[in-house]
Amino acid sequence: MAFRRCLLGRCVATCTSLSLGFATVTAAPTPAVADGAPAGHRVKIETKQSGVVLERLVGSPGAAEPRRWVRVCAAPCDVEVPAAAEYRLGGAGLRSSSPFTIDRPSTIEAxxxxxxxxxxxxxxxVAGVALGAIGVLTVSADANASSTVGEEERDSVNVGWVLTAAGIVLIGTGVALLVGNRNSVTVDGTTVARRPAWRAFGVRLTPNGFVF
Structure with missing residues (x-):
């Protein structure tokens, strides 16, 4: 009888310990996650240029403080960034790219x-346009002044043509520099933020024409 009581007591103690242990395990709190917190993505920035930095736009529209770009990292870099944000690439002496978003782990090339x-x-x-306009006006004015062109008028006409030709050369040079300085940002090989030269002046083409 005593042996049975002892054995029963040990069984009760063992079951009680297991129950308490199970309750402890199941009652362990889970880490809290903030409601609406944006998930982060790992991004790797690659570029052959020096001085390229990744920037993030912070602030809310209509807030007391104006929205601004803050530095995230200097390329090459490998960081985790919030998904619900706008980013751009830029740097000292470089044209900033158009804003883009990051919705998955990616490799970004700039x-x-x-x-x-x-x-x-x-x-x-701009100088070429102005110079060419002056040249054209000079030629037109002298041509309309008299049907009989004297020596002085002829020299003036020649100067006008020289100014026009110089203006055309300057315009061509300016266009070449603008076209050769386009920005391109690719994510995993897909272009996401190409910025044509004219976008720097706030000009865009819409169904209703150019918008400035």
Whole structure:
């Protein structure tokens, strides 16, 4: 009888211990996850250029503080970034890319144009337009002044043609610099943020024409 009581007591103690252990395991809290928290993605930035940085747009529209771009990392880099955000690539002396989003782990490659060459091309192109216009006006004015062209008028006409030709050369040079400084950002081989030269001036083509 005593042996049975002892054996029964040990069984009860063992079952109680197992029950407490199971309750402890099942009652362990799970890590809390913030509601609406954006999931992060691992991104790798690759480029053959120096000085390229990844930037993220922070701030909310209509907030007291203006939205701004903050630096994330300098390429080459391998970081985890929030998915619900806008990004761009830029750097000192480089043209910033158009904004893009990151919705999956990706490898991003950047080919950014030179800011100096771009603005030089823009300036040269504008100067070419102005010079060409002056040349055309000079030729037109002297041609309409008199049907009999004297020596002085002939020299003036020649100067006008020279100015026009120089303007055309400058325009061609400016266009070449602008076209050669396009930005391109590719994600896993797919282009996601190509920025044509004219986008720097805020010009875009819509069904209703050009919008500035």
């Amino acid at each position: 080919d950014l144009g030179s800011a100096w060459a771009f603005w030089t091309g823009a300036g040269v192109g």
